[in-house]
Amino acid sequence: MPTVPPPSRDAALETRVFWERFKIEIIVALLIALLAIVGFGAYRFYSDQRSSSASALLGKASKAEDYQQVIAQYPNTPAGADAYLLLAQAQRDEKKFTDANATLDLFIAKHPDHEFVATAQMAMAANLESMGKTDETLARYQKIAATYPKNFNAPLALFSQVHILKAKNQIQEARLVCEKILTDYRDSFWTSEAARELRLLKPIGPSQPAARSTIPQFLAAPSPAKAPPKVSPH
Numbered sequence: 001m002p003t004v005p006p007p008s009r010d011a012a013l014e015t016r017v018f019w020e021r022f023k024i025e026i027i028v029a030l031l032i033a034l035l036a037i038v039g040f041g042a043y044r045f046y047s048d049q050r051s052s053s054a055s056a057l058l059g060k061a062s063k064a065e066d067y068q069q070v071i072a073q074y075p076n077t078p079a080g081a082d083a084y085l086l087l088a089q090a091q092r093d094e095k096k097f098t099d100a101n102a103t104l105d106l107f108i109a110k111h112p113d114h115e116f117v118a119t120a121q122m123a124m125a126a127n128l129e130s131m132g133k134t135d136e137t138l139a140r141y142q143k144i145a146a147t148y149p150k151n152f153n154a155p156l157a158l159f160s161q162v163h164i165l166k167a168k169n170q171i172q173e174a175r176l177v178c179e180k181i182l183t184d185y186r187d188s189f190w191t192s193e194a195a196r197e198l199r200l201l202k203p204i205g206p207s208q209p210a211a212r213s214t215i216p217q218f219l220a221a222p223s224p225a226k227a228p229p230k231v232s233p234h
Contacts, residue, residue, distance in 0.1 A: 054079035064090040081111045088123060097127040118148040122157060129164075138164045155185040155194075162197055175201050 054074035061067050067087035074080040084107035091100035104120045104127075111117070125140035141164075144157040158181050165174035178201070181194035 058083055058086075061086070064094075075110070081107065081114055084111075085116060085120065085123075088120070092123070092127060092130075095130075097131050100124075101127050118144060118151040118153040121148075122153050122160075125157075125160070134164055134167070149184070155181050155188040155190040158185075159190045159193060159197075162194075166201075171201055 054070060054077040057073070058067075058070050058079040061070060061083070064087055067083040067090065070083035071080055071087070074083075084103055088100040088103040088107070091097075091103060101124050104124050107114070107120055108117055114120075121140065121144045125137050125144065128140060129137040138161060141157045141161045145154050145161075148154055148157075158177050161177050162174045165171070165177065175198060178194040178198040181188070181190055182198070185191060
């Protein structure tokens with residue numbers, strides 16, 4: 001029994017029918033894609049221009065007012081972020097530690113993913129220490145070490161705790177910090193410093209030498225009497 005051949009299809013006709021049915025949707029999609037490409041290119045051009053202008057202005061800056069101008073005009077550019085750090089340093093140089101920390105707080109809030117966030121935290125700790133706020137300084141160093149354990153500032157944040165703990169006579173805590181540096185950051189520059197500091201810290205525990213007796217002399221047990229010397233016969 002002869003088979004019936006399938007009905008022939010005209011590809012050109014089907015394409016025309018498809019176009020007539022969906023031409024509006026296709027045109028709209030093409031226009032959206034074209035506008036997106038043009039818009040992205042314009043944004044990149046505008047962003048690059050702003051970044052270049054911000055970098056040029058930052059390059060001419062030399063004092064706090066100049067850095068504030070960069071921040072005000074170009075707040076969302078890389079140069080604007082750098083201007084926060086330079087402004088904080090200028091304020092620190094003028095002994096305006098509270099203002100410097102306020103600037104660094106703004107930097108962290110506006111650029112939380114910046115690579116120098118941990119460095120900004122370290123600068124804030126140094127400012128607190130300059131203001132004599134020892135407990136806040138210690139807490140800040142501890143937070144940095146715990147929050148950014150993989151950052152290059154982590155071993156420095158740990159080591160910076162040692163002199164504070166020593167001043168507070170917390171020798172055992174200082175030893176533990178040095179040991180953590182030796183364990184967790186063996187390849188760091190601060191390893192040798194921690195080892196040297198650990199040798200200087202007096203051990204706490206059974207290995208510590210016994211303290212000398214403080215019993216007054218008149219209450220101490222008398223020394224055993226010495227036997228009289230023998231007299232040789234003549």
